[in-house]
Amino acid sequence: MKKILIILSAFIFLLSCSGGSDPNKKKIVYWSMWNETESQGQAVKAAIEDYMSKHPDIEVEINFNGREIRKTLQPALDNGQTIDFWDENIERTTKNWGKYALKLDDYITNVYDTTDGKPYEDVIIKSLLDLGRSFSEDGSLYAVPYQPFVFLFNYNKKIFREAGIEKVPETWQEFKDACAKIKALGIPPITDDDAEINALLGYHIAKYKGTEFVQQLVTEGLWDDPIVLKAAKDWQEMVELGYVSPKVEGNKFPAGRHELARGEAAMFLNGTWVPNFVMETAGEDFEWGHFPYPTVEGGTDGLYDMHYGSQSFQINKNTKYPKETFDLIVHLTTGKWDEEIAKRSYALPVSSTTTYWTKQLEDTKEIFPRLGKYYPLDGGIDVNTEKTPIINANIIKLMSGQITAEEFVAEMKK
Known part of the structure; x- marks a missing residue:
């Protein structure tokens, strides 16, 4: 009996050291530019929890960095820390961290569950995709926009x-x-x-x-x-x-x-x-x-x-789970959660998969198609x-x- 208790205690200790992660799940690590108390942070967290409930084989670990991510992300990437994706202003992600990022041109041509039967690139504000490409040295897309401004x-x-x-x-x-x-x-x-x-x-x-x-x-x-x-x-x-x-x-x-x-x-x-x-x-x-x-x-x-611009999500080129990570980003930037994140933070949706437009920003709806x-x-x-x-x-x-x-x-x- 004593031996069983010792083994059980050791198992519990090892489980606590592992942070409670399930080794049978694919673990995606996300470094967020938001603080957990911010409306954007709360909305993104809720969207990720919803994603995990629909994909029981995936676990997402969220690390809320706030704007300190501008100082902390690059050293962490240089040290080989496991970070699958992160977010920040689309100019900063592309110019500053593009060398760490996965090229996304092939991913955005695919159709996903929440893109209304269209390729992802066809439902996202075009001017923002073009802007993201303009910041890269080779004209490719290394980050996808959300929360446009x-x-x-x-x-x-x-x-x-x-x-x-x-x-x-x-x-x-x-x-x-x-x-x-x-x-x-x-x-x-x-x-x-x-x-x-x-x-x-x-x-x-x-x-x-x-x-x-x-x-x-x-x-x-x-x-x-x-x-x-x-x-x-x-x-x-x-x-x-x-x-x-x-x-x-x-x-x-x-x-x-x-x-x-x-x-x-x-x-x-x-x-x-x-x-x-x-x-x-x-x-x-x-x-x-x-x-x-x-x-x-x-x-x-x-x-x-x-x-003009947006915040943006960027994927580590060394991630073990590029497809799954991009699928999560699609979940965050289209359909219900594109709308919900905009609602909760008085911001704007980035896709045409929702007809919602924030009441406080109604005038901007006609501006995005005319951007020069x-x-x-x-x-x-x-x-x-x-x-x-x-x-x-x-x-x-x-x-x-x-x-x-x-x-x-x-x-x-x-």
């Missing part, structure tokens, strides 16, 4: 309606006219904060001369270019007309988006992720609207040229990270009326 003006539809604005502005003059009507209500038209304000000038210069110029500007110091002064003067005028919230000078992240959510400002230039992050402040009844950054007279770029040139984040004004703090400090001064456009250019030339 666009970077544009988030605005309060109720304020626009009360101001008598019947259509969203498409040109800079229409934008100024809308701001005048909003100001007449006693509400600041535009707000921002220290971490996100660079986009206002970065986008504006890009609309005049393209993002390649913006990136060249900040890397080569082309501050004498007349377009820079012109763009800065445009925004100086906006400040002098009272169209920019006086709180911009002192707003610290994430104060800008919360100022919008409280109805204390009408517009905020940022991603479609904003409603999810401020829902507790804004409430379910907040009337969200979205429109692209307007075009400028004489500019090279169009209305639908903007920053891809803009780097903030129009490319942040690509020179050594210079970014100086650029940011002076944009804050410009947008809060502390310096003129000429003084902005002079400061940037130092």
Whole structure:
């Protein structure tokens, strides 16, 4: 009897050391960019649990890394740690971790249970698949998108309606006219904060001369270019007309988006992720609207040229279970769970296998099919990270009326 107890104890000990894994199951290890408490993390976890219930031969281990994955993933892969798939922004996964990734071109041509009888690539937003390919050196696809986003003006539809604005502005003059009507209500038209304000000038210069110029500007110091002064003067005028919230000078992240959510400002230039992050402040009844950054007279770029993208799933090229892992990703990005993940995080679906579109982001439904040139984040004004703090400090001064456009250019030339 004593011998039996010893053997049983040893078995229990070994089972506990193995983490309770069933050796008869295929184990897939997923490193998540979300924290477990985030709505996205909770939604993805529920989707994976549903997948395991339908595939009893598969076990998925989830490791919630949060945004620390940007620091932790590559060392773990270099050390040969078993990680079958992971997620992050589609530009980062492809550019930074593409060398570790499985090429997915053959997988997306297949039909799956939740793709309505069509190849996977035919039900996913095409512009995002094209974007993923554009980031790879060989034009192949190394990550599949989910949770798509666009970077544009988030605005309060109720304020626009009360101001008598019947259509969203498409040109800079229409934008100024809308701001005048909003100001007449006693509400600041535009707000921002220290971490996100660079986009206002970065986008504006890009609309005049393209993002390649913006990136060249900040890397080569082309501050004498007349377009820079012109763009800065445009925004100086906006400040002098009272169209920019006086709180911009002192707003610290994430104060800008919360100022919008409280109805204390009408517009905020940022991603479609904003409603999810401020829902507790804004409430379910907040009337969200979205429109692209307007075009400028004489500019090279169009209305639908903007920053856009998605999060993405990427598979380790050394995984033991490539087919099963991709099948799980299909489960996460199509059908019920594409819809459910979008619902739970006030985000957008990535596939045509659901007719659902998040109420708070309804305006963006017509934008995705019209997307034009891809803009780097903030129009490319942040690509020179050594210079970014100086650029940011002076944009804050410009947008809060502390310096003129000429003084902005002079400061940037130092």
